[in-house]
Amino acid sequence: MHRRLPYRAALTLAAITLAGCSAEDRPVGREGARTSPSGPDDRxxxxxxxxxxxxxxxARYFTWYECGGCHGDSQADAALNLADGRWRHGNRFDQVYAAIAEGPDSHGYAARMPVETLWQVTAYVRDLERNSPPMRQRQELDQKREPGAGG
Structure with missing residues (x-):
């Protein structure tokens, strides 16, 4: 005999399923990044x-632009390790963005990366400390196997 979910339980399950998808929405739309962050409260x-x-x-662009050469788990010394959560120029999104785009150690990425790519790399770099070293290594290997990846 097939049991049917009560109406309220089915609605709750549907709401949870739909809410979980919002973390993977792809289009940013008109509110997307066309300029650098205006500050820590930029919506x-x-x-x-x-x-x-x-x-x-x-993560994809981090690999394509070969950022891991200096900032990867195996190459980075303590000062260059982006996964430890300690940042020389601050850890707020706008500070990390500025360090990548315009900072003295940035190698001119503002001139080499589109603005939206800088936003995406900033989001990835700030997310690094949430992932374990094996997870980061797996991501790096996966990205290197993609068409168009580094070199």
Missing amino acids: RIALYQENRFQVSQG
């Missing part, structure tokens, strides 16, 4: 930092 930050798709795009 666009959540569109990137809290969106799994945008963070994963940042």
